[in-house]
Amino acid sequence: MIPANASARKGPEGKYPLHYLVWHNRHRELEKEVRAGQVDIEQLDPRGRTPLHLATTLGHLECARVLLAHGADVGRENRSGWTVLQEAVSTRDLELVQLVLRYRDYQRVVKRLAGIPVLLEKLRKAQDFYVEMKWEFTSWVPLVSKICPSDTYKVWKSGQNLRVDTTLLGFDHMTWQRGNRSFVFRGQDTSAIVMEIDHDRRVVYTETLALAGQDRELLLAAAQPTEEQVLSRLTAPVVxxxxxxxNISFERNKTGILGWRSEKTEIVNGYEAKVYGASNVELITRTRTEHLSEQHKGKVKGCKTPLQSFLGIAEQHGGPQNGTLITQTLSQANPTAITAEEYFNPNFELGNRDMGRPMELTTKTQKFKAKLWLCEEHPLSLCEQVAPIIDLMAVSNALFAKLRDFITLRLPPGFPVKIEIPIFHILNARITFGNLNGCDEPVPSVRGSPSSETPSPGSDSSSVSSSSSTTSCRSCEISPALFEAPRGYSVLGGQREATARDDDDDLLQFAIQQSLLEAGSHNLGGANQQQARHPPYVL
Incomplete structure (x- = not known):
């Protein structure tokens, strides 16, 4: 028996009591230890694993169940950057993957609810506005550039209310889906209402998020994944x-020749912006396949189209200022040959041995140069107005999550009216902010402040017109009807039935790649109708 008194323990069982019990798969003793609450459940062992990470990597289901039931964080990454769910997939244990996936989704809901009061306060303090965010995907590969998708998000913010409209929804079975949807977030004193409005089917799916008093068991039951969702993970690469x-650094772009070079500025949607280049940006893509059967590995390797082969060649040769480094790793897993003393000894080198299944890993590292167009006189505030919107969208949209990660860097001063960042291999995303408060193109639901639109007696009409245009771009009034369910639409409680979306980065990146490959193979004959009818995007 392991001593109950922590002070009486020696060696790894004293330094890492939870890890030691997990190592030996003693889940009943682990339950008692965790209930006592005297040891940090998120403690890292010398190999950079939490007790939950170790239990998952070793495939110890009951230990993982104990730790998850007592609040172990599923979102933590180990030293190598892998999540608990990704390590669970590598074990090929369906029940373990289902358990981890359930608690991951449950913890996401809890964190989402916990963050709502802060979000509501940010929205309340921020000035109301309307803005359009145009997303364009570009590539240095000419053929890919022709089929890259685009979409424009329309964003309304009024008080504690937010609405986002889009026409590109996501993907189902790796096929991009097109539609006309609005996503509404309406804040209240003690709760928030979230609506997904399907304008094609004239249906509204509504959900009330209470800020307190949520039943844990009900939330866990709602997070139970289907067997199909689990199997889809076990039969696809982990990407x-x-x-x-x-190591990123920002420098002003220069224009001119020889000794006449000056700092570059450009006009973006009516605003003068300084152009910056961001260097030392690396895009690292890692793919694991040790959990796949030979049949599924064959499917992954054998589904190449002519365009996919071309993309592989293009990636290896790199593009302008884009170098690609591809490495493959095969680890040796032999837990019986590693003792607890060796594993928990920080001075002992394991070499390429590790726990779990032998890792089959392919890593692609590419260097990119991102670009920024920053306007120091822009009416919008990145921190106060736009960042809360991006935070909210990032919960269920991995592209917005990448944008959030970039704008939270220490950027030079100014509002980023346009940003170009790498998203996937040979694909960049260009995000442009425009039509602020409907100043460029009228928006029926938005009008400028009345005080800025009515000229005062005796004033010069031309000067008032110019002044009112500037003022109305800085303030606006938004119709409250925008945040209500449209008349004649059916209103349903809960989320829509086809909630097969998964906002994981791995599925997002795989979907982007597959959509480009499929669209490209269809367009090799020269027709671009597929792009116009089904431009890919994820929400």
């Missing part, structure tokens, strides 16, 4: 894409 910005 993760990260922007490494730790």
């Amino acid at each position: 993760t894409t990260q922007l490494d910005t730790k």
Whole structure:
């Protein structure tokens, strides 16, 4: 028996009591230890794993169940950057994946609810506005550039209310879906109402998020994944894409020739912006396949189209200022050959041995140069007005999550009227802010402040017109009807039935790649009708 008194323990069982019990799969003793609450459930062992990470990697289902039931964080990454869910998938244990996936979704809901009061306060303090965010995907590969998608998000913010309209919804079975949807967030004193409005089917799916008093068991039951969702993970590669910005630096772009070079500025949607280049941006894509059967590995390798082969060649040769480094790793897993003393000894080198299944890993590292167009006189505030919107959208949209990660860097001064950042391999995303408060193109639901639109007696009409245009771009009034369910639409409680979306980065990146490959293979004959009818995007 392991001593109950922590002070009486020696060696790894004293330094890492929870890890030691997990190592030996003693889930009943682990339950008692966790209930006592005297040890940090998120403690890291010398290999950078929490007790939950270790339990998952070893495939110890009951230990994982104990830790999850007592609040172990599913979202933590280990030293190598893998999540608990990704390690669970590598074990090929369907029940373990289902358990981890359930608690991951449950914890996401809890964190989402906990963040609502802060979000409501930010929205309340921020000035009301309307803005359009145009997303365009670009590539240095000419053929890919022709089929890259685009979409324009329309964003209304009024008081504690938010509405976002889009026409590109996501994907189902790796096929991009098109539609006409509005997403409404309406804040109240003690709760928030979230609506998804399907304008094609004239249906509104509504959900009330209470800020307190949520029943834990009900939330856990709602987070139970289907067997189909679990199987889809076990039969697909684990893919993760990260922007490494730790060495990023910003420099003003120059224009001119020889000794006449000056700092570059451009006009973006009527605003003068300084152009910056961001260097030392690395896009790291890692793919694991050790959990796949030979049959599924064959499907992954054998589904190449002519365009996919071309993309592979293009990636290897790189593009302008884009270099690609591809490495493959095969680890040796032999837990029986590693003792607890060796594992928990920080001075002992494991080499390429590790716990769990032998890792089959392919890593692609590409260097990019991002670009920023910053306007110091822009009416919008990135921190006060736009950042809360991006935070809210990032909860269920991995593209917005990448944008959030970039804008939270220490940027030069000014509002980013346009941003170009790498998203996936040979694909960049260009985000442009425009039509602020309907100043460029009229928006029926938005009008400028009345005080700025009515000329005072005896004033010069031309000067008032110019002044009112500027003023109305800085303030606006938004119709309250925008945040209500449209008349004649059916209103349903809860979320829509086809909630097969998964906002994980791995599925997002795989979907972007597949959509480009499929669209490209259809368009090799020269027709671009597929792009116009089904431009890809994720929400």
